[in-house]
Structure formats: structure tokens, C-alpha cells
Amino acid sequence: MKFSEFKLNETILDALFYMNFEEATEIQIKAIPTILSGKDLIGCAQTGTGKTAAFVLPTLNQIADAPSDGVQVLILCPTRELAIQIDQQIQGIAYFTNASCYPVYGGGDGVSWEAEADALKGGADIIVATPGRLMAHMARGYVKFDTVKHLILDEADRMLDIGFYDDIIKIIDALPAERQSLMFSATMAPKIRKLAKEILSDPDEISVAISKPADGVTQKVYLAHEEQKVALVRHILGDKDDFQSIIIFCSTKKKVEKLARTLLQKGYSCQGISSDYEQDAREEALRDFRSGKTRIMVATDVMSRGIDIKGIDLVINYDVPGDAEDYVHRIGRTARAKTEGMAITLVCADDMFKFSKIEQLIDRELEKDQPPTELGEGPSWRGQSRGKSGSKGGGKNDRGPKKEKPRGAKEEKSDRKPARAKGDGEQPKREKKQREPSQYRLIYDALPNPKKGKPAGPAVPEVKE
Numbered sequence: 038m039k040f041s042e043f044k045l046n047e048t049i050l051d052a053l054f055y056m057n058f059e060e061a062t063e064i065q066i067k068a069i070p071t072i073l074s075g076k077d078l079i080g081c082a083q084t085g086t087g088k089t090a091a092f093v094l095p096t097l098n099q100i101a102d103a104p105s106d107g108v109q110v111l112i113l114c115p116t117r118e119l120a121i122q123i124d125q126q127i128q129g130i131a132y133f134t135n136a137s138c139y140p141v142y143g144g145g146d147g148v149s150w151e152a153e154a155d156a157l158k159g160g161a162d163i164i165v166a167t168p169g170r171l172m173a174h175m176a177r178g179y180v181k182f183d184t185v186k187h188l189i190l191d192e193a194d195r196m197l198d199i200g201f202y203d204d205i206i207k208i209i210d211a212l213p214a215e216r217q218s219l220m221f222s223a224t225m226a227p228k229i230r231k232l233a234k235e236i237l238s239d240p241d242e243i244s245v246a247i248s249k250p251a252d253g254v255t256q257k258v259y260l261a262h263e264e265q266k267v268a269l270v271r272h273i274l275g276d277k278d279d280f281q282s283i284i285i286f287c288s289t290k291k292k293v294e295k296l297a298r299t300l301l302q303k304g305y306s307c308q309g310i311s312s313d314y315e316q317d318a319r320e321e322a323l324r325d326f327r328s329g330k331t332r333i334m335v336a337t338d339v340m341s342r343g344i345d346i347k348g349i350d351l352v353i354n355y356d357v358p359g360d361a362e363d364y365v366h367r368i369g370r371t372a373r374a375k376t377e378g379m380a381i382t383l384v385c386a387d388d389m390f391k392f393s394k395i396e397q398l399i400d401r402e403l404e405k406d407q408p409p410t411e412l413g414e415g416p417s418w419r420g421q422s423r424g425k426s427g428s429k430g431g432g433k434n435d436r437g438p439k440k441e442k443p444r445g446a447k448e449e450k451s452d453r454k455p456a457r458a459k460g461d462g463e464q465p466k467r468e469k470k471q472r473e474p475s476q477y478r479l480i481y482d483a484l485p486n487p488k489k490g491k492p493a494g495p496a497v498p499e500v501k502e
């Protein structure tokens with residue numbers, strides 16, 4: 038379906054033409070007519086399906102058709118990176134309209150705070166905000182939301198995971214009761230349905246490609262001990278000179294620092310990014326990666342959702358994500374918009390149970406490869422066990438299933454020595470040697486115990502220094 042068939046405002050169609058957007062994605066085909074009709078909506082779609090444009094296009098269209106003063110659209114999202122990305126996409130689509138947009142997120146200086154305050158007082162048509170930063174502004178008393186007509190929650194499940202539920206409810210309480218509310222999430226967990234009941238009014242529900250990796254992603258798995266992972270990453274990168282854009286996801290900020298530093302020392306064009314970095318440093322790192330100045334980005338899950346970076350060739354999961362859903366979001370960085378890409382996951386012994394849950398979620402059992410011979414043998418696969426062991430062979434759980442003994446089979450001879458038969462030659466049992474009580478034990482025994490009616494014992498012995 039073409040965007041021209043939605044009967045959007047001519048200024049928006051002009052912007053889409055210059056951005057070379059012609060065909061709508063499935064989520065856009067399902068969501069845009071509902072939003073244009075003014076109904077509330079809950080949409081479930083994974084990363085890379087065109088979800089942002091699905092709510093930006095119709096809300097911008099309504100602003101273009103009926104311009105007014107004050108903040109008209111409030112978009113809440115979980116991270117500053119996603120707020121920046123949504124703002125940039127709105128700026129592109131709204132280029133030929135009179136609509137203005139401003140992002141509100143933490144990490145800035147006093148100048149950015151004042152600019153955000155001006156926008157929240159009515160200086161922008163659209164506000165894209167993280168809940169925490171917005172709440173800080175609302176506490177000052179100058180935020181004006183009485184003109185808001187559209188509320189949009191993007192990555193709602195992520196915001197709840199971070200702990201923004203109370204902030205979201207407080208923000209919504211400050212909005213007009215008469216408004217259109219839209220909620221988009223990558224999952225449809227019970228907590229999402231609970232939130233939807235609280236903030237949406239008789240919503241339509243659409244769902245697109247829930248929790249399934251894109252068809253263009255080639256998924257590979259290596260079984261590797263923790264101490265093998267750095268060398269294995271270098272081995273993986275060794276024959277992929279044609280891969281120009283690579284993201285490596287680590288579970289901790291410490292691992293991000295260590296791996297990024299190691300790859301830099303080995304001559305790779307690499308940068309790390311995590312919440313420990315200052316906001317300016319994070320934005321610069323993302324700009325360098327988008328532009329191709331940096332080839333490899335080592336990151337925590339701060340980048341696993343919502344960052345629109347096109348042309349990712351390879352995603353490496355240095356660690357298995359704790360949530361099976363996050364695996365889909367991580368590898369969703371590649372093979373976007375019907376392109377192809379590769380995702381490689383390194384699975385140590387302690388992460389095998391988590392990875393088996395991922396296989397259940399994606400309804401596919403992936404082949405497990407061993408590291409190259411020069412790196413040594415990796416652990417054996419034991420995905421259904423919760424046991425933890427980093428030893429080669431996967432630990433105790435690799436003994437295999439217990440063999441059943443056929444009925445009537447004779448007992449096999451044991452290597453154990455037979456028990457000594459009782460008889461005339463039986464040796465007397467060795468008597469246990471009684472240990473002499475210590476001086477401190479004598480002190481303890483000499484103390485009175487009123488509960489047991491025990492009087493004080495003999496004189497307490499003197500302890501020699």
C-alpha cells in the first residue's frame with residue numbers, strides 16, 4: 038500500500054517523497070487509518086517494522102490540518118537515545134509543515150534545561166520526553182499540558198521495566214481527559230494490558246510479528262567459556278572485512294569497557310557506549326557510528342531498542358540477554374527493512390538455560406558450533422538444565438541420561454572390595470580416641486544455665502596468656 042492512499046496532508050506527502058518513502062509497512066497499514074479516525078490504539082510490533090512513522094504520520098497530519106497554539110502531542114519514551122531518534126524523524130517528516138518538535142531528556146546543561154522549559158510552556162507543538170526528565174520540569178509548576186490532544190507511549194514495556202509506571206500515571210493525570218491515547222509495545226505482557234486498561238478508552242488492537250526475528254537474519258551460536266570470548270570475537274571479526282557496521286552487546290558496563298579497550302588495542306575502529314558515558318560522549322559516539330567513522334560499537338542494552346541505525350551488517354551477543362524478548366530486539370538491529378544481516382551469540386555454560394528459553398520463544402533450535410581448534414574446546418550443550426558449571430564438557434549435567442537396566446539382567450561386577458565377613462577372624466572395632474576438652478570448653482561448661490536449672494560448675498580454670 039502506498040502512502041498516497043492514506044489521504045494525508047500534501048505537505049507530509051511531499052516530505053515522504055523527498056525522503057524516498059513510498060510503500061507503507063504492515064504496522065503502518067494497520068495503525069494509520071485507526072489513528073486518523075481518532076480512536077485509541079494499542080499496537081504490538083517489534084523493532085524495525087516502521088513503528089515510529091506509524092504514529093508520527095497521522096498525528097502530524099492532524100496538526101497540519103488543524104494548527105493551534107500550545108503543546109498538542111506528548112510522546113513518552115524510555116531513553117534519551119530513543120527521544121532523539123523520534124525527534125529527528127519528526128523533524129524530517131514535518132519539514133514542509135509549520136509543526137515544531139522538541140525533545141526533553143536528561144543529561145544536558147542549564148542552557149538545554151531552559152530551552153526545554155520554553156518548549157513545555159507552549160513553545161512547541163510536539164514534545165518527545167523521557168518520564169524522569171519531564172517529571173523534573175513538572176515539579177517546577179510551569180508545564181502547560183491543557184492543550185494536549187494526543188498522548189503516545191512508545192516502547193511502553195521498556196518504560197515499565199525501567200520503573201516508570203508511577204511517573205507515567207502522574208504525567209497522564211496532568212493531561213486533559215478528552216484526548217487520543219496511543220500505546221506501542223514490543224510485547225503484550227500482562228503489565229502492558231493492565232496499563233492499557235488504565236489509560237486507553239475502548240482501543241483498537243493491532244499486532245505485527247511479535248517476538249520473531251526478521252527473516253533476513255542469519256543466526257549463529259558458539260558455545261564458549263567466558264575466558265574464550267574475547268579471542269572468539271577477534272576470530273569472528275577476522276574474516277568479515279566487508280562488514281562495515283557491527284554492534285556487540287555486553288551484559289555489563291565493565292565488559293563493555295574491557296572489550297572496547299581490547300579491540301582498540303588490536304587496531305579495530307571501535308567505541309564503547311553505556312550509561313556511564315556522559316550524554317555528549319554518547320551522542321558523539323552514535324554520530325560517529327551512524328556516519329561510518331566508527332566500524333564497531335560495543336554497547337549495553339541501552340542500544341538494543343529504539344535506535345534507528347540503518348545498514349547494520351553484524352550483531353554479536355557477547356552475553357546472552359537475561360530476557361528472551363531482548364534477544365529479538367538485539368538482533369533486530371540488523372536485517373532491517375527487508376535487508377540481510379548476521380547475528381552471532383556466544384553462549385557460556387551459565388547462559389545455556391537462558392538461551393534454551395530464547396529458542397522456545399523464537400520456536401527454533403539453532404545449531405551450536407564449537408570455537409576454532411586453536412582456542413580450545415568449549416562447553417557441551419545442556420540447555421534444559423539449571424546447573425551452573427564453567428568446566429569443559431558442561432559439568433556434572435553432561436553425564437547423559439541414566440541407562441535403564443533390562444529386567445532379569447545380572448548385576449555387573451563392581452570394582453569395590455566386598456564387605457568383610459563376620460567370623461572368628463573379625464578384628465575388634467577401633468575405639469575412638471577421646472579428645473581432651475580445651476580450656477575454653479571448660480570455661481563454657483562451668484557457666485551457670487538457669488534455663489536448665491544448672492548451678493555454677495567448679496572453679497573456672499585460669500587461661501594462660
